[in-house]
Amino acid sequence: MPELPEVETVARGLRLTILGRRILSVTLGKTDFIDDPAALEQHLPGRRIEAVDRYGKFMLLRLSPASISDRPPANGDAAPASLLVHLGMTGQLAPCAADQPCAKHTHVCLQLDDGRELRYTDPRRFGRIAYLAEAPLAQELTDFGADPLEVSLEEFAGRIRSRHARIKALLLDQTVLRGVGNIYADESLWRAKVHPSRLGAQLSAKQAETLRKVLKDTLQKAIVMRGSSISDFLDANGEPGEYQRHHRAYGREGKRCYRCGATIRRAIVAGRSSYFCPRCQPAPRRRVRVARTPRKKRPRNA
DNA sequence: CTCGATCCCTGGACGC
DNA sequence: TGCGTCCAGGGATCGA
Numbered sequence: 001m002p003e004l005p006e007v008e009t010v011a012r013g014l015r016l017t018i019l020g021r022r023i024l025s026v027t028l029g030k031t032d033f034i035d036d037p038a039a040l041e042q043h044l045p046g047r048r049i050e051a052v053d054r055y056g057k058f059m060l061l062r063l064s065p066a067s068i069s070d071r072p073p074a075n076g077d078a079a080p081a082s083l084l085v086h087l088g089m090t091g092q093l094a095p096c097a098a099d100q101p102c103a104k105h106t107h108v109c110l111q112l113d114d115g116r117e118l119r120y121t122d123p124r125r126f127g128r129i130a131y132l133a134e135a136p137l138a139q140e141l142t143d144f145g146a147d148p149l150e151v152s153l154e155e156f157a158g159r160i161r162s163r164h165a166r167i168k169a170l171l172l173d174q175t176v177l178r179g180v181g182n183i184y185a186d187e188s189l190w191r192a193k194v195h196p197s198r199l200g201a202q203l204s205a206k207q208a209e210t211l212r213k214v215l216k217d218t219l220q221k222a223i224v225m226r227g228s229s230i231s232d233f234l235d236a237n238g239e240p241g242e243y244q245r246h247h248r249a250y251g252r253e254g255k256r257c258y259r260c261g262a263t264i265r266r267a268i269v270a271g272r273s274s275y276f277c278p279r280c281q282p283a284p285r286r287r288v289r290v291a292r293t294p295r296k297k298r299p300r301n302a
Numbered sequence: 303c304t305c306g307a308t309c310c311c312t313g314g315a316c317g318c
Numbered sequence: 319t320g321c322g323t324c325c326a327g328g329g330a331t332c333g334a
Binding site (some may be wrong): 032033088089092105120123125126163164165166169270271288 | 303304305306307308309312313
Binding site for chain 1 (some may be wrong): 327328329331
């Protein structure tokens, strides 16, 4: 499942292989995950891929204005634009020789000016693709939280310790931090020895500091290892990552904790499978559910 | 504000 | 072997 490190890995691969290529034409398969399929066909041809950026779990293919000599640019095609790509669970984006047969579930092919095609494959179609001009793109990106690789301690602690949601839910919330998914949430919580059910506001200043550090370290190490290949993640060269070998919590239910030897457990937290060490990551004290006798109302302080 | 439930979708695991 | 069932999960959405 592509999270920040996997998306970064794909983006880096694409930077090495398709930067500067011009899109000649577009072929679409199933389009129910594309915002406006006709916009791709209408606005992509003639544009050059000038940069590949990552924003959280999104990839942004920055496109030049269209340049087609034999006809005047259509509406908006004289301006730069972007192709926004979210890989969802099973999306893959990779260049391929145009004469290669398309893999199953290939839904977008961009014919390039060097005889290759940039192909998007996604069995489950949980991904998203959108052609966006500058203003709509900016609008699209406004609600996202901090980049976990860049966020300051002050901002991180502020975004976490002010909240009464579970820390696992906060790490997964893209409006709090952009780019963290289930794997790296669990991995960083294990490293920080914080239970996924702990509330953001329950974290001490020290725990928040540790969590920020281990989250950043974990993501950076995962990027170096070219991401985690759990189910079917492959990078832009069609190769798997290596970081899954370094997982300490994710997917290790029933196995021994690398730190203390206790048995890693799995529980649903924030609607997601969460793996943690019950000894290293002590559960928050269960909320005191004392059936107390109703007290007389205290006067509100003025 | 925060939560859980539901939906989207397919492949893989599992049981019979 | 084959079929049915369940599950995974990022994100949107809705009601509690």
